[in-house]
Amino acid sequence: xxxxxxxxxxxxxxxxxxxxxxxxxxxxxxxxxxxxxxxxxxxxxxxxxxxxxxxxxxxxxxxxxxxxxxxxxxxxxxxxxxxxxxxxxxxxxxxxxxxxxxxxxxxxxxxxxxxxxxxxxxxxxxxxxxxxxxxxxxxxxxxxxxxxxxxxxxxxxxxxxxxxxxxxxxxxxxxxxxxxxxxxxxxxxxxxxxxxxxxxxxxxxxxxxxxxxxxxxxxxxxxxxxxxxxxxxxxxxxxxxxxxxxxxxxxxxxxxxxxxxxxxxxxxxxxxxxxxxxxxxxxxxxxxxxxxxxxxxxxxxxxxxxxxxxxxxxxxxxxxxxxxxxxxxxxxxxxxxxxxxxxxxxxxxxxxxxxxxxxxxxxxxxxxxxxxxxxxxxxxxxxxxxxx
Amino acid sequence: xxxxxxxxxxxxxxxxxxxxxxxxxxxxxxxxxxxxxxxxxxxxxxxxxxxxxxxxxxxxxxxxxxxxxxxxxxxxxxxxxxxxxxxxxxxxxxxxxxxxxxxxxxxxxxxxxxxxxxxxxxxxxxxxxxxxxxxxxxxxxxxxxxxxxxxxxxxxxxxxxxxxxxxxxxxxxxxxxxxxxxxxxxxxxxxxxxxxxxxxxxxxxxxxxxxxxxxxxxx
Numbered sequence: 154x155x156x157x158x159x160x161x162x163x164x165x166x167x168x169x170x171x172x173x174x175x176x177x178x179x180x181x182x183x184x185x186x187x188x189x190x191x192x193x194x195x196x197x198x199x200x201x202x203x204x205x206x207x208x209x210x211x212x213x214x215x216x217x218x219x220x221x222x223x224x225x226x227x228x229x230x231x232x233x234x235x236x237x238x239x240x241x242x243x244x245x246x247x248x249x250x251x252x253x254x255x256x257x258x259x260x261x262x263x264x265x266x267x268x269x270x271x272x273x274x275x276x277x278x279x280x281x282x283x284x285x286x287x288x289x290x291x292x293x294x295x296x297x298x299x300x301x302x303x304x305x306x307x308x309x310x311x312x313x314x315x316x317x318x319x320x321x322x323x324x325x326x327x328x329x330x331x332x333x334x335x336x337x338x339x340x341x342x343x344x345x346x347x348x349x350x351x352x353x354x355x356x357x358x359x360x361x362x363x364x365x366x367x368x369x370x371x372x373x374x375x376x377x378x379x380x381x382x383x384x385x386x387x388x389x390x391x392x393x394x395x396x397x398x399x400x401x402x403x404x405x406x407x408x409x410x411x412x413x414x415x416x417x418x419x420x421x422x423x424x425x426x427x428x429x430x431x432x433x434x435x436x437x438x439x440x441x442x443x444x445x446x447x448x449x450x451x452x453x454x455x456x457x458x459x460x461x462x463x464x465x466x467x468x469x470x471x472x473x474x475x476x477x478x479x480x481x482x483x484x485x486x487x488x489x490x491x492x493x494x495x496x497x498x499x500x501x502x503x504x505x506x507x508x509x510x511x512x513x514x515x516x517x518x519x520x521x522x523x524x525x526x527x528x529x530x531x532x533x534x535x536x537x538x539x540x541x
Numbered sequence: 542x543x544x545x546x547x548x549x550x551x552x553x554x555x556x557x558x559x560x561x562x563x564x565x566x567x568x569x570x571x572x573x574x575x576x577x578x579x580x581x582x583x584x585x586x587x588x589x590x591x592x593x594x595x596x597x598x599x600x601x602x603x604x605x606x607x608x609x610x611x612x613x614x615x616x617x618x619x620x621x622x623x624x625x626x627x628x629x630x631x632x633x634x635x636x637x638x639x640x641x642x643x644x645x646x647x648x649x650x651x652x653x654x655x656x657x658x659x660x661x662x663x664x665x666x667x668x669x670x671x672x673x674x675x676x677x678x679x680x681x682x683x684x685x686x687x688x689x690x691x692x693x694x695x696x697x698x699x700x701x702x703x704x705x706x707x708x709x710x711x712x713x714x715x716x717x718x719x720x721x722x723x724x725x726x727x728x729x730x731x732x733x734x735x736x737x738x739x740x741x742x743x744x745x746x747x748x749x750x751x752x753x754x755x756x757x758x759x760x
Contacts, residue, residue: 474613495615499625504595507615508604525601529608536611 159235166236167202167244167251170227172267174198177300180276184297190287194276197301198223198267199259202243203251205307211538212307213249214298215239215258216315216322219389219446220438222266225258226251241522248527249534254311259301261294261322263446265439268297272373272439284370289445291318291453295325302333309333311538313473314530316340316519317486318446321453324494328459331472336537338476338530340519341483343490344464344497345454350485353392354447357385361440370441382440383431390430395482395515399423455494464497474504474540476533478526480518481511506533555585557732558745561721562635562661565749566590570632573597573657575619576639580607587612595631597622620649626656633659638745640664641688641697647713654715654752663747666722668702668740687725687744703739703746710750719749 160166176196178184183193200223205212215225217238226243228236242248243256260268263286271286278285302310313326313334320342327337343350364381366372394402403423407413410420419425460467475498479491488509498505510525512518519526555563559582566572568590574583577596580603586592596614598604607614615622619636620643634657636649641664643649653660665687672683682692690697701709703722710717722739725732735743 476608492617496625499615499622500627502627502630504593504613505615506604506608506613507617508601508608509616511601525605528605532605532609532611536608539611 161236161240161244165244165246166240167227169231170200170202170224170229170237172198172200172223172229174267175301175304177304184293186287186293187290188288192269192287192289195262195269195297195300196267196273197259197262197269197297199257199301200224200227200237201258201305202226202256203254205255205305209307210309210311211253212255212257212302212305212310213312213314213534214302214310214326215243215249215256216298216313216319216326217258217261218315218317218319219443219450220434221260221319222264223258223260223268224266225256238520241520242527242530248530249314250531253538254534257302257305257307259298261318261446262297263289263294263442263449265442270439271370271441271445281371281373283373283441286441286445288448288452290449291321291325292329292458294449295322295329298322298326299330299333309335312336312338312534314338314340315342317342317516318450321450324455325453327471327473327475328455328467331470334473336476336533337471337473338478338533339491339494340478340526341480341486341516343486344467344494345456346451347490350392351451353388353485354451357388358444358447360384360388361444364440367440370444372440377435378440379432379435382435382438382443383428385440385443386431386434386438387427390427392485393515393517395484395513397482397513398515401513402426464493465500468494468497468501468503471498471501471503474537475506476529477505477507478519478529479507479509480514480516481509482513483516483518485516556581556730557725558663558723558747559585559637561723561734561747562637562663563590565661565719566592566633568592571630572633572635573626573631574635574637575623575653576637577603577607577612577614577635579603580610580612580614582635582637583607583612584610620644623649623652623656628655629658631657633657633661635661637661637663638665641667641699641701643699646699646709650709650713650715650750654750659718659749659751661747661749662706663745664701664706665697666703666740666743666746667700668704669744670741673741685744703743706746706748710748714753715750716753717748718751721747723747 178193178195180193183191224237226237226240245252260266263270265272271282275282313323315323320339323339361381364378366376367378406422408422408425455467456464479488495507571593574596583594587594597619604616634653675683722735722743723732
């Protein structure tokens, strides 16, 4: 996911929010991970917006994507230059109306925005985990989220919603905890990565690991693998856009010059854009977290993890009402991948709605202002909140 | 069927042909509407008959309208989408005013009766006197309120009359459980049931069909 966030044009916002922490699995009671390793303690950074009602029936879990965090909407301080990453869609009167719903968003396991990840201190050594951090899966992320939802006293979520890797968590919730999810809204996502998606992730990881400053993941006491992480982010940004979006945004326009430089400085605007995005990302994200989260996304496979080789069998467990949304120009998770999961839901007689939104901005469309997406989410939530 | 007039009277606001269809649907049943448009019929059935509803619609705008009305809907081509459902997944599958636009009607009808215990099929009647006279007297391909296109831009690629559908039923091998022929005004809001020479005077034919008993498996 990219960063587009700006202040709401109409000035509508949830206002000030606070990042909170919840810690569980204190040794010796560690969290056993799907890969077999044990992890503990586990701290989850999370934020909540709105009020949980007396019946505890209006909670919506928002799942963030690769580089997101728990800061889904609002501001930490009145002077913040930017609100949370999905402020466009979460707030009073917005698609996810915080006057009606209690919104929870937590930072995923393995990330670096407050939840335990490779940059956290390993209690066994007193130093950052680095590559001693166990490989985690989307399933592990969701299991950790479930602990948080338990902690908040929520038995059943009204909805789980998220795009991209956030959408994978939505699917995982619907299959792993079918009785705890009334509605599931996976956006711009897939039931498992294609070779194309794995390939881009691998190029990005190789860029990080080829940086001499990476030093096998033990760089926390020195220089960060900034160049590698920046290149990884550049690769990501290409996959988040689309041919049309790039043509419209950059074309072959040159950056601050009228002719080629005949050297390897920035010539084209698209080069300048990617370099800027790469550099900016390095300031806020941990390279090892990037490795771990992309790996979790590559491993994600509903068919094999939940259906013993069959997507249809995997969805036999699901009980939620689904709203699946794809975008026409998303070439990272193209529409056919959404249709694949819709097909499996239909074969299981599940309550499923599917919409392919015409948008030329690629995979990132779910983060951009989109009236259609907002209406679909709003209207679907309206229905499921009235149906039991 | 004697209930359709009563049904039509109690469904104020609903398009006349849809009110006839609504009269056939048993409360609490499971209904799929192929080419459900903005979800008018399904939302009516959900509210008044507590059906479990799903629509298939190809147009994004209309899909959003369905979701707005609280109707579950899948965006896609009905010929393809219908393939995914298991046998007998629905009590009724509705194909309203769409048969005349379908490339493989026989295949689609068979699929309708595979996934539904019953199907409702309606289409503009090409045997209507208006069509006949236009071709006979004018010599041009007919253009009517129900079929308002020129031959070169019409989506209606199949020419079906009520009589054709009866023959179709015999050839494909399905049972017509009920049928109503209607004549509607130009906006189709109001209408009446045609009992005299329906193939000549009805603008639409509406049929409730089912697999022939005993050979459901071979349908």
